[in-house]
Amino acid sequence: MIYDAVIVGKGPAGITCAIYLKRYGYNVLVIGKDGGALEGASLIENYYGIKQISGKDLVKFGIEQAISLGIEVLTDEVINIDKEVNFKVTTARGLYEGKTLVLACGTSRNRYPLADKYEGVSYCATCDGFFYRKKRIALIGNSLYMLHELEVLANMCKDITVFTDGLELEVKLPEGVKVVSDKIINVDGDTHIKAIVTKSGRYEIDGCFIARGKASGFTLAKHLGLGLSDNALRVDDKLMTNISGLFACGDVTGGLLQVSKAVGEGANCAKSISDYLKNK
Ligand SMILES: Cc1cc2nc3c(=O)[nH]c(=O)nc-3n(C[C@H](O)[C@H](O)[C@H](O)COP(=O)(O)OP(=O)(O)OC[C@H]3O[C@@H](n4cnc5c(N)ncnc54)[C@H](O)[C@@H]3O)c2cc1C
Secondary structure (H helix, E strand, O other), rough: OEEEEEEEOOOOHHHHHHHHHHHOOOOEEEEEEHHHHHHOOEEEEEOOOOOOHHHHHHHHHHHHHHHOOOOEEEEEEEEEEOOOOEEEEEOOOOOEEEEEEOOOOOOOOOOOOHHHHHEEEEOOOHHHHHHHHHEEEEEEOOOOOHHHHHHHHHHHOOOEEEEEEOOOOOOOOOOOEEEEOOEEEEEEOOOOOEEEEOOOEEEOOOOOEEOOOOOOHHHHHHHHHHEEEEEEEOOOOOEEOOOOEEOOHHHHHHHOOOOOHHHHHHHHHHHHHHHHHHHH
């Protein structure tokens, strides 16, 4: 089945966008891996019409509202998005297709500031793996998302070491991949990254790929070649990114990181998608 819109994110932005689209008559799929930023918000007291509510309840009620309108809401992790004629969305458990795509996936929280200041550090194996053919590569991560990046890199690079940074490996690695599983103490370099230092030693490298935790809006956007500024997705006044048919709303577009802004953008985004689909 091809959806009119696949929405990544089941927080206030994604769910609001889905509710408006559904009521405009479109078929929508929402995919979210968890409760997003609101999971950590113990008390919300500044959202219109509600004196006090916990973040967890606000997310739960929004999702329940969407489901009651007949919207499909999946709990799953999106690990890759490709744009062909439509958008192909790969998750940990399936593959979905949408005529339009909405990134409502919140702010990215898995940046790695220790390495960010150096050249030779990448968040996208597909974009940058090619530059490190025959070089020594560090890949930092322990999850399914890391495995996806590893599979991309393994086609191009021969010398890859996975650094789990003290975390347990959540996936089985292909044979022959080196793993360092103790905590990273330091990342060394001049302007270019040169080494990863852990308790067990110093590992000289030529490049480093970051795939910590789960795929974030930031990493998905890098894969797609989307415009970013200050770690936020660049969108036009219709909330469309530089890729036609790909929209974004909520925290992922930066600015005021609040529920009211996420909800407002979700609604506007739905209107823009409706106009876009009608014009196609
Ligand atoms: C501690 C804390 C307290 C806060 N207090 C307030 C407050 O009092 N008032 C207020 O207005 N705001 C508050 N906020 C901010 C508010 O939570 C956010 O502005 C709001 O949740 C943004 O909504 P969003 O839908 O854009 O993103 P989020 O709510 O973060 O939702 C992001 C969604 O994207 C999903 N996602 C991300 N990556 C993937 C992936 N790869 N695959 C699948 N799904 C993915 C997540 O699972 C989630 O469903 C607080 C935030 C925090 C952290």
